[in-house]
Amino acid sequence: xYQTLLTTRYLTSRVIPLIAVAAVALCVALVIVVxxxxxxxxxxxxxxxxxxxxxxxxxxxxxxxxxxEELSHRLENDPxxxxxxxxxxxxxxxxxxYPDTDAKKSVTVQVWGIEPESFARVTxxxxxxxxxxxxxxxxxxxxxxxxTKHSETLFASMDAQNRESCLNLINDASYLLKHxxxxxxxxxxxxxxxxxxxxILSHDERLSNSDAVFQQGLTLSRNGxxxxxxxLHVSDGNVRQKDGTYQVVRNDYWWLPRFDGTLTxxxxxxxxxxxxxxxxxxxxxxxxxxxxxxxxxxxxxxPIGVTQRLLHLDAAExxxxxxxxxxxxxxxxxxxxVLVRGIEGxxxxxxxxxxxxxxxxxxxxxxxxxxxxxxxxxxxxxxxNTWQEQQRSFTxxxxxxxxxxxxxFSIVYLVVAALILSIFWSIxxxxxxxxxxxxxxxxxxxxxxxxxxxYSLVIGVAGALLGLLIGxxxxxxxxxxxxxxxxxxxxxxxxxxxxxxxxAVYTVTKSRSGLLxxxxxxxxxxxxxxxIGGIVLYIKHIGGLVIWDAxxxxxxxxxxxxxxxxxxxxxxxxxxxxxxxxxIPAAKAADTDPVEALRHE
Amino acid sequence: xxxxxxxEGKNLSKTYHLGQSDIHVLRGASLQLFEKQWITILGTSGSxxxxxxxxxGGLDRPDSGGGVxxxxxxxxxxxxxxxxxxxxNNDIGFVFQFYHLLPELTVLENTMLPxxxxxxxxxxxxxxDLASSLLDQLGLQHRxxxxxxxxxxxxxxxxxxxxxxxxxPSILFADEPTGNLDEETGNEILDxxxxxxxxxxxIVMVTHNTEIASRGDLIVHLRHGQIESPxxxx
Numbered sequence: 128x129y130q131t132l133l134t135t136r137y138l139t140s141r142v143i144p145l146i147a148v149a150a151v152a153l154c155v156a157l158v159i160v161v162x163x164x165x166x167x168x169x170x171x172x173x174x175x176x177x178x179x180x181x182x183x184x185x186x187x188x189x190x191x192x193x194x195x196e197e198l199s200h201r202l203e204n205d206p207x208x209x210x211x212x213x214x215x216x217x218x219x220x221x222x223x224x225y226p227d228t229d230a231k232k233s234v235t236v237q238v239w240g241i242e243p244e245s246f247a248r249v250t251x252x253x254x255x256x257x258x259x260x261x262x263x264x265x266x267x268x269x270x271x272x273x274x275t276k277h278s279e280t281l282f283a284s285m286d287a288q289n290r291e292s293c294l295n296l297i298n299d300a301s302y303l304l305k306h307x308x309x310x311x312x313x314x315x316x317x318x319x320x321x322x323x324x325x326x327i328l329s330h331d332e333r334l335s336n337s338d339a340v341f342q343q344g345l346t347l348s349r350n351g352x353x354x355x356x357x358x359l360h361v362s363d364g365n366v367r368q369k370d371g372t373y374q375v376v377r378n379d380y381w382w383l384p385r386f387d388g389t390l391t392x393x394x395x396x397x398x399x400x401x402x403x404x405x406x407x408x409x410x411x412x413x414x415x416x417x418x419x420x421x422x423x424x425x426x427x428x429x430p431i432g433v434t435q436r437l438l439h440l441d442a443a444e445x446x447x448x449x450x451x452x453x454x455x456x457x458x459x460x461x462x463x464x465v466l467v468r469g470i471e472g473x474x475x476x477x478x479x480x481x482x483x484x485x486x487x488x489x490x491x492x493x494x495x496x497x498x499x500x501x502x503x504x505x506x507x508x509x510x511x512n513t514w515q516e517q518q519r520s521f522t523x524x525x526x527x528x529x530x531x532x533x534x535x536f537s538i539v540y541l542v543v544a545a546l547i548l549s550i551f552w553s554i555x556x557x558x559x560x561x562x563x564x565x566x567x568x569x570x571x572x573x574x575x576x577x578x579x580x581x582y583s584l585v586i587g588v589a590g591a592l593l594g595l596l597i598g599x600x601x602x603x604x605x606x607x608x609x610x611x612x613x614x615x616x617x618x619x620x621x622x623x624x625x626x627x628x629x630x631a632v633y634t635v636t637k638s639r640s641g642l643l644x645x646x647x648x649x650x651x652x653x654x655x656x657x658x659i660g661g662i663v664l665y666i667k668h669i670g671g672l673v674i675w676d677a678x679x680x681x682x683x684x685x686x687x688x689x690x691x692x693x694x695x696x697x698x699x700x701x702x703x704x705x706x707x708x709x710x711i712p713a714a715k716a717a718d719t720d721p722v723e724a725l726r727h728e
Numbered sequence: 729x730x731x732x733x734x735x736e737g738k739n740l741s742k743t744y745h746l747g748q749s750d751i752h753v754l755r756g757a758s759l760q761l762f763e764k765q766w767i768t769i770l771g772t773s774g775s776x777x778x779x780x781x782x783x784x785g786g787l788d789r790p791d792s793g794g795g796v797x798x799x800x801x802x803x804x805x806x807x808x809x810x811x812x813x814x815x816x817n818n819d820i821g822f823v824f825q826f827y828h829l830l831p832e833l834t835v836l837e838n839t840m841l842p843x844x845x846x847x848x849x850x851x852x853x854x855x856x857d858l859a860s861s862l863l864d865q866l867g868l869q870h871r872x873x874x875x876x877x878x879x880x881x882x883x884x885x886x887x888x889x890x891x892x893x894x895x896x897p898s899i900l901f902a903d904e905p906t907g908n909l910d911e912e913t914g915n916e917i918l919d920x921x922x923x924x925x926x927x928x929x930x931i932v933m934v935t936h937n938t939e940i941a942s943r944g945d946l947i948v949h950l951r952h953g954q955i956e957s958p959x960x961x962x
Contacts, residue, residue, distance in 0.1 A: 128844050128847065128852070129841060129844035129845050132833070132837065132844070133830070133832065133833070136832035136833060137832060140832050560828070561830055561832075563828070564828045564829075564830060565830075565841075565845065566787075566816075567785075567787055567816060567822050567828070568816060568817060568822075568841055568842045568845050568891070569813045569814065569815075569816040569817025569818070569842065569845050569846060570813070570817075570845045571809070571810065571813050572809070574845070720788065721787045721788070722782050722787050722788045725787075725824070725828060
């Protein structure tokens with residue numbers, strides 16, 4: 128009973144317990160924020176992996192799986208499987224439409240040849256498409272493109288003056304629209320007349336149907352031609368804004384679905400040698416954003432038939448080597464992988480077992496005299512992996528990083544423990560005389576220790592809860608904090624300097640009495656606020672700071688979900704360290720001779 | 729007075745080790761205290777009188793083989809830790825030269841402390857009432873909710889006396905109780921002790937002042953760690 132009374136009094140009559148609570152809270156918050164961000168990061172990597180490739184992936188290197196349509200068909204018939212989609216995974220060179228000069232830029236891309244319909248069933252392809260509708264600027268550019276390309280046929284029936292003014296309007300618009308908003312749509316419509324206007328619209332579906340750009344992305348076609356859907360960061364034209372949205376430079380001038388690109392791939396023959404490179408010019412239909420930066424900057428989707436042709440994986444006749452006129456049979460088209468998504472609730476491991484069985488059935492079902500057989504499951508080139516295994520090379524380092532962080536932060540835990548131990552050592556040391564008094568009136572050693580255990584329990588629990596609150600607030604608002612840190616408001620600098628000025632005046636006034644403490648505290652405050660103001664000005668001067676760089680951290684946003692299990696573990700750890708930190712000095716103090724303790728000053 | 733002493737220190741020895749040298753503070757000092765007796769231990773500074781009091785009061789242990797402290801015929805230092813704590817809590821009360829009050833507690837709470845520590849047989853409410861009446865007796869009724877730092881030296885010492893009396897001890901040990909007070913206040917404190925003695929409390933007091941020593945029934949001189957001459961005063 129006296130322990131509770133004394134604990135309450137010790138807690139409420141001194142500043143030091145507040146300092147201890149603050150120290151514990153800051154350490155707990157620090158660990159919670161770091162571990163939450165790291166765990167969130169890993170979860171994002173993993174869930175992105177699943178979104179992008181389904182649950183199980185069947186792959187057979189460069190030569191591909193023959194009769195993959197049959198395999199897909201069998202997979203899709205299984206009640207546990209939501210969808211299966213063949214893909215061809217290869218690398219290529221994509222010649223971009225920019226810059227305006229002839230020396231266009233080329234980028235290395237990971238080309239996925241897909242069947243858009245089945246691919247959308249396996250992944251969230253539709254949700255990842257960037258352009259759901261066409262903006263007014265984009266419409267204007269499309270209008271300019273159509274009019275420029277078909278000017279001769281379109282304006283042939285117009286009189287010379289009208290044609291002249293039409294062409295001038297288009298020419299001016301193609302320059303002005305890069306810098307300002309125009310109402311080209313209505314202006315042109317009023318000049319050309321209804322008939323020609325409809326002709327113009329008929330040249331590009333996207334002009335008359337705002338949904339067309341999305342539909343074209345979904346079907347990988349643009350106005351009837353096979354088309355490319357590229358990752359949002361493949362094109363230099365898309366620039367991420369500070370609020371996380373994207374804008375296309377020069378008022379949508381470099382909007383990729385306006386242009387064509389040239390895709391070059393290297394086919395490989397049966398012996399692994401390179402055949403001549405194959406190229407195809409294709410329009411861009413849309414762009415996608417998976418959220419994983421390294422995918423968004425390098426992957427493009429094209430129809431599977433295109434990649435089969437480019438890589439010579441399409442169906443081909445097999446001819447007799449002695450007499451090429453004798454056709455022995457047909458080498459079927461191939462896909463390098465088949466992606467499989469299970470229905471909800473089927474774990475990836477279980478699904479893999481099911482897929483293994485279906486693959487065996489598929490192979491056994493082929494007639495014995497089939498000319499080209501798919502590989503057996505024992506073939507080392509064939510892999511049937513869950514998405515986790517497939518992503519291991521990608522998620523592995525992240526997991527390692529998280530473990531490294533955990534290890535590093537274990538050292539922080541030790542620092543916390545040392546901090547708490549030293550705080551409690553000084554608290555208990557200061558109370559040695561009280562311990563002597565309590566012993567002289569008959570308090571037991573255990574009773575004394577219990578005072579300080581209660582004391583540390585309160586500090587530990589209060590610090591842990593406060594730390595959780597701080598950690599939660601920081602984690603939840605981490606993107607806002609990041610943005611503000613990258614681009615702090617100028618008012619912060621003004622406020623900091625005003626506070627620094629007030630502190631300076633106060634310090635000078637107080638220091639006249641010759642006291643040292645106001646001078647020391649005032650000087651520290653002055654320097655700190657000047658420093659904050661200076662940093663803000665510096666960041667303003669260099670035009671903002673990007674700390675979380677998407678190109679380094681894969682994702683365009685910082686994970687902001689609190690990792691509750693780790694947080695609770697951290698909080699319990701902090702409380703335990705508090706108890707241990709108090710137990711040691713308290714036990715030592717309780718063992719002190721009462722007479723000696725009473726002499727303590 | 730009965731024949732059996734209430735408290736008896738037999739042949740008490742205490743040595744402190746200071747670096748390489750040993751300081752023999754007590755060298756076989758013996759003392760008997762009977763019921764309702766007031767013994768004053770008189771001695772110069774460093775003569776070992778406070779040490780003697782600490783050994784008798786269960787605060788410090790004699791050297792191994794350095795005598796025994798018998799309370800009602802029972803050896804205090806051969807008891808368990810729990811029993812020694814009970815001895816300090818229940819059987820004796822201590823008043824120190826420097827008061828030794830807990831600064832965070834109020835006067836009332838400081839007084840109640842032994843009852844609270846004893847976890848005792850009386851309820852908090854009863855303890856509060858008892859402490860209040862003790863403070864009333866000592867003229868401190870208006871100081872109950874004050875903190876020790878707000879009190880004068882004499883008041884603090886009276887609070888210390890009230891605390892010592894809280895669990896109705898058999899013996900009150902007073903270690904230079906007036907040593908830190910002016911003469912007038914010191915006399916007031918001695919008057920309080922005299923009153924308690926008259927009411928039947930046994931007291932062992934330590935002082936270096938002959939005049940103050942004369943308040944007790946018996947003065948024993950402690951010199952060079954040994955009791956020299958018991959002398960009955962009254």
